Amino acid sequence: MDNPMDTPKTYSDYVDKKSPNSPIFTNCLKAFLIGGFICSIGQLIFFFCKSKGLDTSASNTVVSIILIGIAALLTGLNIFNKIGKVAGAGSLVPITGFANSIVSPAIEYKSEGYIMGVGGKMFTVAGPVLVFGISASVIVGMIYCFFV
Amino acid sequence: MEFFQTIDWSLMLRCFIVGGLICVIGQILIDKTKLTSARILVLFVTLGVILGGLGLYQYVIDFAGCGATVPLTGFGANLAKGAITEVQNSGLLGAFVGGVKVAAGGIAAAIFFGYLASIMAKPKIKKQ
Amino acid sequence: MKKIGKQTIQMENFPTISQSASIVGPKESEGPLAKYFDRCLEDEFWGEKTWEKAESKIIKETVNTVIAKSNISSTDIDFCFAGDLLNQCISSSFGLREINIPFFGVFGACSTFVESMCLASVFIDSHAAKHIVCAASSHFCSAEKQFRFPLELGNQRPPTSQWTVTGAGSVILSSEGNGPFVTYITPGKIVDMGIKDANNMGAAMAPAAFDTLVTHLQDTNRKPSYYDAIITGDLGYIGSDILEDLCKTKGYNINHQHNDCGKLIFDKEKQDTHSGGSGCACIGTVFSGYLYQLMHEKKINKLLLIATGALMNSTSSQQGESIPGIAHAISIENCKI
Known part of the structure; x- marks a missing residue:
């Protein structure tokens, strides 16, 4: 047998071979079903808003707010992490994952106080999403303003 | 109920499939690249802004409704769309105002509910 | 005591491990070794408000237990070597601040327990001490919070990941005794x-x-x-x-x-x-x-x-x-x- 300890490269290749892979097919199936289900709930709320006479943009906002509210509630009840363990990207990629990533550090850092703990650490996971999302939108707006 | 008769079931199905497929892309990234969840979220939202800025994401929304708007790519596309719309109304200022303006509901909800949840909940171990 | 070979120390007086104690959290209590531990906790907080306080309490109570079991008066214990995973080893230094035994904080990540025993052995073998207490602790929740993600985050653990044990182990090394x-x-x-x-x-x-x-x-x-x-x-x-x-x-x-x-x-x-x-x-x-x-x-x-x-x-x-x-x-x- 070759000695895996020869160089970091051979060791890393050897470790990759030794380490079990995630069950990607079943993970994808679960992500598909749960992700699809969450979007469908959103769609139902959307139809309901429309039937009450809201316009498309307002309906979309209501969908976001309700899904975020549900995700925050489930996170607080210690249920979201159980869903997330099964669903993986299925609950992460929808707006529910964004809500969970804000609520979970808020709860975790409560022990460091309501101002610097909850308030300060709330965006440790989700902060980058807003930084990149909003910055990119400003760039898109500027490009549109100057070149289109 | 009257409301259920107004539902477009074919759009529901497209929403389910497209929403599910977007999540599958995320799952493949998680399992294959070892990216952390925060990086996946950043990737999706940035991709959404780019596709939204190019006007491509609107086709997905027209096809799949909430299957496209609920995933974070939809959040990103919405930011881009907001920025562009505001630029049309008020010029360069719109680039700064537009994105956050349309996303304000979601962001405020996340902050408010997050704070509320933290007051009521206690950290607990996950039994997994 | 002498050094042999490249990096091994051979004992001359053979320090004896005269007593041991352990306290574990709820998940470990459901594991196959539950009956061997001195105390199995029912919840991770153990009546405390934070994970960090709970971990301090675990290491403190483990050290108290080992001293009580050993029938050695705590005033006869010369030194304490202890450590944990949290920044600047706060679990052990906060947990053991009231034991009134000269204290060495030890950090060797998860090797801390044996590192403490190695140091204590050298102390005892060289007659610098008669009795030394060694301890190490970790807590799943405080470790996740410090090293990974908040507990409520809905992420998946990859198959290669490991689960941080909640609990603490402690031993007393003595210059005389019947072994081991x-x-x-x-x-x-x-x-x-x-x-x-x-x-x-x-x-x-x-x-x-x-x-x-x-x-x-x-x-x-x-x-x-x-x-x-x-x-x-x-x-x-x-x-x-x-x-x-x-x-x-x-x-x-x-x-x-x-x-x-x-x-x-x-x-x-x-x-x-x-x-x-x-x-x-x-x-x-x-x-x-x-x-x-x-x-x-x-x-x-x-x-x-x-x-x-x-x-x-x-x-x-x-x-x-x-x-x-x-x-x-x-x-x-x-x-x-």
């Missing part, structure tokens, strides 16, 4: 084979365990078969597999003697702990609870205990640094050699 005795210690070198994946600690630490094990065997001129058991700290399933493979490249077959505390403490199938347990308390509780009792019952007479540690923190892993590993070995036998 410390015969050799082999402090390890830092070994870094470039593994960067913080979810695959076993693979990052296995080369260090391998280096220490082989050096120990060469220095003492022993074969793996000399020992009844070679127990590593927290390599888990993947790391153990790698260690056994690496040993074969040097012509050592340790498969019969070798086991790992990370594999022993949880039931992999029922408890869904992926690659096994980890943390300072992994080897701390398994030795103080399970292995110490086996040695007393003479089911194991010659034990080589190798604690492994991953010397990283959350800053180093965010900056993309690789994970240096370390392993310290201590040879514990029922007969003086």
Whole structure:
């Protein structure tokens, strides 16, 4: 047998071979079903808003707010992490994952106080999403303003 | 109920499939690249802004409704769309105002509910 | 006491491990070793408000338990060596601030427990002390919070990840007693084979365990078969597999003697702990609870205990640094050699 300890490269290749892979097919199936289900709930709320006479943009906002509210509630009840363990990207990629990533550090850092703990650490996971999302939108707006 | 008769079931199905497929892309990234969840979220939202800025994401929304708007790519596309719309109304200022303006509901909800949840909940171990 | 070979110290007066105690959390209480621990907790907070306070209480109560069990007055204990995983070792220093015993804070990541025992052995063998208490703790929740993500985050744990053990282990080493005795210690070198994946600690630490094990065997001129058991700290399933493979490249077959505390403490199938347990308390509780009792019952007479540690923190892993590993070995036998 070759000695895996020869160089970091051979060791890393050897470790990759030794380490079990995630069950990607079943993970994808679960992500598909749960992700699809969450979007469908959103769609139902959307139809309901429309039937009450809201316009498309307002309906979309209501969908976001309700899904975020549900995700925050489930996170607080210690249920979201159980869903997330099964669903993986299925609950992460929808707006529910964004809500969970804000609520979970808020709860975790409560022990460091309501101002610097909850308030300060709330965006440790989700902060980058807003930084990149909003910055990119400003760039898109500027490009549109100057070149289109 | 009257409301259920107004539902477009074919759009529901497209929403389910497209929403599910977007999540599958995320799952493949998680399992294959070892990216952390925060990086996946950043990737999706940035991709959404780019596709939204190019006007491509609107086709997905027209096809799949909430299957496209609920995933974070939809959040990103919405930011881009907001920025562009505001630029049309008020010029360069719109680039700064537009994105956050349309996303304000979601962001405020996340902050408010997050704070509320933290007051009521206690950290607990996950039994997994 | 003298140094032999490259990095092994041979004891002359053979410090004896006169007493041990362990306290574990709820998940460990559901594991296969539950009956060996002194106390199994029902909840991770143990009446405290924060994870950090709970961990301090665990190590404090474990040290109190070991002193009470030993019938040695705490004023007769000369020194305390203890450590944990939290920044600046706050669990042990906060937990033990009231015990009134001169205190050495020790950090060797998950190898802290054996590192403390090595240092205490040298102190006792050189007559600098008569009784020394050693302790180490870890807590799943405080470790997740510091090293990974908030507990409520809905993420998936990859199959290579390990589960930090909640609990603390403590032993008293004495200059006189009926054993088991410390015969050799082999402090390890830092070994870094470039593994960067913080979810695959076993693979990052296995080369260090391998280096220490082989050096120990060469220095003492022993074969793996000399020992009844070679127990590593927290390599888990993947790391153990790698260690056994690496040993074969040097012509050592340790498969019969070798086991790992990370594999022993949880039931992999029922408890869904992926690659096994980890943390300072992994080897701390398994030795103080399970292995110490086996040695007393003479089911194991010659034990080589190798604690492994991953010397990283959350800053180093965010900056993309690789994970240096370390392993310290201590040879514990029922007969003086």
